[in-house]
Amino acid sequence: MIKNKTDFQCVVVGAGVIGLSVARSIAKKNKNVLVLEKNHKFGQETSSRNSGVVHAGIYYPKNSLKAQLCVKGNSEIYSYAQKRGIKFNKCGKLIIANNPFEEKILSKIKKNADKNGIFLKYKNYKTLKKIEPNLKCYSALYSKTSGIVDSQDLMINFIADIEKKRGKLVFNSKVDYIHEENEKIKFSINKNNFFSTRILINCSGLQSHILASKIEKLNKKLIPKITFVKGSYMKLSSRSPFKRLIYPLPTKYGLGIHSTLNIEGQTIFGPDEEIVKKINYNVIERKKTKFVKSIKKFWPAISKELITCDYSGIRTKVQKNDFVIQDHSIHNIKGLINLFGMDSPGLTSSIPIGEYIANKCMNFLK
Numbered sequence: 618m619i620k621n622k623t624d625f626q627c628v629v630v631g632a633g634v635i636g637l638s639v640a641r642s643i644a645k646k647n648k649n650v651l652v653l654e655k656n657h658k659f660g661q662e663t664s665s666r667n668s669g670v671v672h673a674g675i676y677y678p679k680n681s682l683k684a685q686l687c688v689k690g691n692s693e694i695y696s697y698a699q700k701r702g703i704k705f706n707k708c709g710k711l712i713i714a715n716n717p718f719e720e721k722i723l724s725k726i727k728k729n730a731d732k733n734g735i736f737l738k739y740k741n742y743k744t745l746k747k748i749e750p751n752l753k754c755y756s757a758l759y760s761k762t763s764g765i766v767d768s769q770d771l772m773i774n775f776i777a778d779i780e781k782k783r784g785k786l787v788f789n790s791k792v793d794y795i796h797e798e799n800e801k802i803k804f805s806i807n808k809n810n811f812f813s814t815r816i817l818i819n820c821s822g823l824q825s826h827i828l829a830s831k832i833e834k835l836n837k838k839l840i841p842k843i844t845f846v847k848g849s850y851m852k853l854s855s856r857s858p859f860k861r862l863i864y865p866l867p868t869k870y871g872l873g874i875h876s877t878l879n880i881e882g883q884t885i886f887g888p889d890e891e892i893v894k895k896i897n898y899n900v901i902e903r904k905k906t907k908f909v910k911s912i913k914k915f916w917p918a919i920s921k922e923l924i925t926c927d928y929s930g931i932r933t934k935v936q937k938n939d940f941v942i943q944d945h946s947i948h949n950i951k952g953l954i955n956l957f958g959m960d961s962p963g964l965t966s967s968i969p970i971g972e973y974i975a976n977k978c979m980n981f982l983k
């Protein structure tokens with residue numbers, strides 16, 4: 618509970634991996650920071666409902682925020698995890714083609730990766746048979762810097778860094794009203810307590826556009842149209858057939874139903890893509906047919922009996938498919954930063970996103 622109506626320097630709304638990383642970077646710059654979270658615990662939403670993959674930065678257009686922050690985030694997340702004893706596995710990833718036509722798409726992917734400074738190695742059928750004997754494919758691209766990380770432990774470490782610098786986290790606190798007055802951002806928590814801060818950063822994930830729509834004076838035309846794309850996952854009940862992450866070619870809204878390993882070494886398949894209007898995390902048995910059909914393309918031994926329904930997550934897709942970070946240079950409200958469309962690779966990019974926003978805050982607090 619926050620008892621008095623103290624003024625804050627920086628308030629971050631949302632204790633997901635991005636909000637926590639932003640708060641950590643601000644705290645590291647010795648500015649006082651408060652994180653407000655509506656749930657009773659950190660990371661209960663998208664940050665614990667993803668593939669947990671550390672992406673290399675292969676698919677995003679050169680110079681996009683996703684490309685820049687993901688490439689930087691890939692190396693930063695591994696070195697942070699190494700330093701802090703957070704579990705990770707830089708196991709590598711194969712993007713597979715099933716026929717010569719798909720192989721042409723692989724070469725386009727490789728060219729794009731080159732532009733982002735990522736070197737992908739072409740592997741032919743013979744080599745693949747040796748390294749992944751259970752994999753059915755025609756050829757593949759190998760990304761050696763892709764892997765997985767323990768996202769829960771990552772967030773726990775971000776919190777430790779925030780608290781070490783005397784930053785605070787307060788749970789069960791829903792920010793519901795925001796407006797700017799005399800160069801301060803006023804906001805309310807749980808509809809009755811009013812506070813003010815120099816800077817407020819909206820990192821509220823799936824609710825970012827909804828919270829932004831309640832900000833007085835914000836030109837609502839700047840809020841991007843958000844499409845919710847739900848992704849369900851299925852867990853393999855037998856031993857993992859692969860040592861690496863196996864990805865088909867990317868699809869319209871995602872990277873296709875892939876085979877990942879979680880930090881406990883279990884194999885998880887997913888996510889699929891389903892446009893939804895409301896947030897609902899049910900994973901339905903009926904989807905097994907679709908999953909088996911997709912997975913069969915690269916692992917013929919799959920059957921419905923081998924998989925069980927697991928978890929799901931929801932991506933916030935914006936039209937340009939890039940991270941959208943808006944400060945006063947865009948919306949003209951001093952001290953307000955809105956984040957939209959922070960879907961994949963948001964986990965991988967979390968550390969540089971934090972630094973990027975903290976630098977914006979420092980410029981403002983100067």
Ligand SMILES: Cc1cc2nc3c(=O)[nH]c(=O)nc-3n(C[C@H](O)[C@H](O)[C@H](O)COP(=O)(O)OP(=O)(O)OC[C@H]3O[C@@H](n4cnc5c(N)ncnc54)[C@H](O)[C@@H]3O)c2cc1C
Nearest residue numbers: 631633635655663664667668670792822930962963964965
């Ligand atoms: C299916 C799926 C797979 C993915 N796979 C990967 C992957 O393999 N690798 C990768 O790098 N990225 C991946 N991502 C993306 C990654 O998970 C997200 O980018 C990241 O988790 C977003 O973090 P966040 O902090 O913005 O959001 P969240 O984790 O959703 O956190 C937002 C927080 O804000 C809180 N909140 C909302 N409204 C309010 C309010 N009004 N007041 C107070 N608190 C509020 C919420 O309760 C929540 O805790 C995936 C995403 C999905 C959906």
